[in-house]
Amino acid sequence: MVRKIEAPTRVPVPGGKLIDEHVGRVNTGDEAVSVAHMVAPPDWSEPAQTPSFTEYTVVLRGTVLVEHDGGTTEVTAGQSVITEPGERIRYSTGPDGAEYIAVCLPAFSPDTANRADG
Numbered sequence: 001m002v003r004k005i006e007a008p009t010r011v012p013v014p015g016g017k018l019i020d021e022h023v024g025r026v027n028t029g030d031e032a033v034s035v036a037h038m039v040a041p042p043d044w045s046e047p048a049q050t051p052s053f054t055e056y057t058v059v060l061r062g063t064v065l066v067e068h069d070g071g072t073t074e075v076t077a078g079q080s081v082i083t084e085p086g087e088r089i090r091y092s093t094g095p096d097g098a099e100y101i102a103v104c105l106p107a108f109s110p111d112t113a114n115r116a117d118g
Helices: none
Strands: 009-011 018-023 034-040 054-068 071-076 080-083 089-105
Touching: 071 080
Parallel strands: none
Antiparallel strands: 009 018, 018 034, 034 089, 054 071, 054 080, 054 089
């Protein structure tokens, strides 16, 4: 069945980052996948996490930095990055902030992100 999504749902988060979920647990009730449009301000960061999902990130503008056990991976506009379940990671942005699309399989949830701050 075709389902048109009229608009995303804005998911409130601290730190000035905007999350507009198009598909996922919040906007459509989908637990298998989430698709969100993110806009993060300059020099933004979030706590480390060890998610239980694979995350595919496509950077549209700016720079996303992904800290992991092997170092820090810089992902710029036009590039993508994949993080695997069980890998400890921490996302942040460069001095110009970033705009990106995040796809999570299964869908993102705060419980399965396993953030260091609880």
